Amino acid sequence: MELQTGFLERIKNGEKKQGFFSKINFRQKKTSGYAYTNTRVRVMKTKLLGKNDFQKMMNMSFPEIARYMQETEYNKEISLLATSYNNANLIEYSLNKNLENTFNKIIAFSIKASEEQVKLYLKKFDILNIKTFLRGNFSEQREETIISQLVCAGSLDKKFFENAIKKSSCLEEAAMQLKGMEYFNIVKEFKNNLSKMEDELDKHYYKSVLEKAEPELVAFLADEIKVKNTLNRLRAQKTGIKMEKIENESAIKLALPKTEDCIENRVFLKKFLLERGNKMAREFKRNVRPVLGYLIAKENEISNIRIIVRGKSSNLPLNLIEQQLVM
Amino acid sequence: MVAEAIATGAIDKGLIAIGAAIAIAGAAIGAAWAEKEIGTAAVGAMAEKPELFVSGLILTVIPETIVIFGLVIAYLIIQIA
Numbered sequence: 293m294e295l296q297t298g299f300l301e302r303i304k305n306g307e308k309k310q311g312f313f314s315k316i317n318f319r320q321k322k323t324s325g326y327a328y329t330n331t332r333v334r335v336m337k338t339k340l341l342g343k344n345d346f347q348k349m350m351n352m353s354f355p356e357i358a359r360y361m362q363e364t365e366y367n368k369e370i371s372l373l374a375t376s377y378n379n380a381n382l383i384e385y386s387l388n389k390n391l392e393n394t395f396n397k398i399i400a401f402s403i404k405a406s407e408e409q410v411k412l413y414l415k416k417f418d419i420l421n422i423k424t425f426l427r428g429n430f431s432e433q434r435e436e437t438i439i440s441q442l443v444c445a446g447s448l449d450k451k452f453f454e455n456a457i458k459k460s461s462c463l464e465e466a467a468m469q470l471k472g473m474e475y476f477n478i479v480k481e482f483k484n485n486l487s488k489m490e491d492e493l494d495k496h497y498y499k500s501v502l503e504k505a506e507p508e509l510v511a512f513l514a515d516e517i518k519v520k521n522t523l524n525r526l527r528a529q530k531t532g533i534k535m536e537k538i539e540n541e542s543a544i545k546l547a548l549p550k551t552e553d554c555i556e557n558r559v560f561l562k563k564f565l566l567e568r569g570n571k572m573a574r575e576f577k578r579n580v581r582p583v584l585g586y587l588i589a590k591e592n593e594i595s596n597i598r599i600i601v602r603g604k605s606s607n608l609p610l611n612l613i614e615q616q617l618v619m
Numbered sequence: 620m621v622a623e624a625i626a627t628g629a630i631d632k633g634l635i636a637i638g639a640a641i642a643i644a645g646a647a648i649g650a651a652w653a654e655k656e657i658g659t660a661a662v663g664a665m666a667e668k669p670e671l672f673v674s675g676l677i678l679t680v681i682p683e684t685i686v687i688f689g690l691v692i693a694y695l696i697i698q699i700a
Contacts, residue, residue, distance in 0.1 A: 327657075328660065330663075331660035331663035331664050335664045
C-alpha cells in the first residue's frame with residue numbers, strides 16, 4: 293500500500309520513473325504509432341492530383357474546374373463556399389480552406405512525436421497569416437477579404453484574427469494585437485517598414501524552428517533555405533540589386549540549369565524540393581519524414597491549381613501556364 | 620533426489636516441454652509484434668480508403684503463419700519425448 297501511494301504521488305508530482313521501465317516507456321513514446329500516421333499520410337498522397345488532372349484543368353472554364361474539383365478531395369470546401377463566391381475566387385478560397393483542413397487533420401491523427409514536428413513546420417502559416425493581417429490592415433481591406441485569405445493551419449486560429457481585425461483600425465493597433473507573442477518585438481520594431489518586417493519574421497521563423505526541430509526537419513528546412521536563397525539571388529541578379537556577401541556561400545548554393553530564364557530556374561528549384569519531398573514520403577522509417585513529404589506535395593498541388601486559376605483569369609497563354617507548373 | 624529424477628526420465632521430459640514452449644512462445648511473440656505493426660498501418664490506410672479493408676485484413680493475418688510454424692516445431696519437439 294505504501295509503495296502504491298508513493299508511486300501515485302511521484303506521478304502526480306510529475307517525477308519520471310527510474311530504471312528499466314523508463315527505458316521501455318521511452319521506446320514506446322518514440323516509435324509506436326508511426327506505422328499508422330505514416331501509412332495514412334501515404335494513402336492521402338495517392339489521392340493528390342497528378343499531371344493529367346492539371347492538364348485537364350488547363351482546358352476547362354472556371355465552373356468546370358470547380359465541378360471537377362468537387363469530384364476530388366476538395367468537394368467539402370467547394371460545396372461550402374459555392375454559395376458565397378464564384379469563378380476564380382471560389383477556387384482560390386476553397387484551396388485555402390482545404391489546405392487548412394488537411395493540415396489540421398494531419399495534426400489531429402499524428403502521434404505526439406510527429407505532431408510536435410509538424411506543428412513546428414506549420415508555424416510558417418502563423419507568420420504568413422500575421423503578414424496577411426498586417427498587410428490587409430495597412431491597405432484598409434475589408435474584414436471578410438482578410439479572413440478569406442488566411443490559412444489557419446498554425447497555432448493562431450481564425451477567432452484570434454477575427455478579434456484582432458475588429459480591434460485594430462490602424463497598423464499600430466494591429467501590431468499591439470500581437471502583444472505577448474514571440475513576434476511582437478519584431479512587429480513593433482519594424483512597423484514603419486513592412487517589407488523589412490516580413491523579412492525579419494521569416495528569419496525568426498527559421499531560427500526558432502531550427503532550434504527545436506529534429507534532424508529530419510532540420511535537413512528539409514536546410515534545403516528550403518537553400519532554395520529561397522538561390523531564388524533571391526537570381527531575382528537580385530535579374531533586377532541588378534547588390535546582395536550582401538553570405539558566409540560559406542558555396543554550401544548554400546544550388547547547381548542551376550544553364551539558363552537565364554527566371555521561370556525555368558524557379559520551376560527547377562521547386563521541383564528539387566518536390567522530389568526531396570517525394571523521396572521522403574516513400575521512406576519506411578519511424579520518423580516524421582513521410583508526413584513532411586506529404587505536406588510538401590500538398591502545398592505544391594495547391595500552388596499548381598492556383599497557377600492555373602490565376603493564369604487563366606489573367607488570360608495568359610496555356611503554354612506559359614504549363615511552363616510554370618511544378619509536376 | 621536429482622539422481623532419482625534422471626532415472627525416471629522426469630528432467631528430460633521437463634526440458635523437452637520447456638523447449639516446445641519456447642518454440643511456440645517465440646513464434647507467437649514475433650507474430651504479435653508483426654501483426655501490431657501491420658494492423659496499425661492497415662487501419663491507417665483504411666481510414667483514408669475504406670475499400671482497402673479486405674487487403675488490409677489479409678495482410679494483417681499473414682504473420683499468423685509464423686505461429687503455425689512454431690506449433691509444428693513444438694509438436695516435433697514433443698514427439699522426441
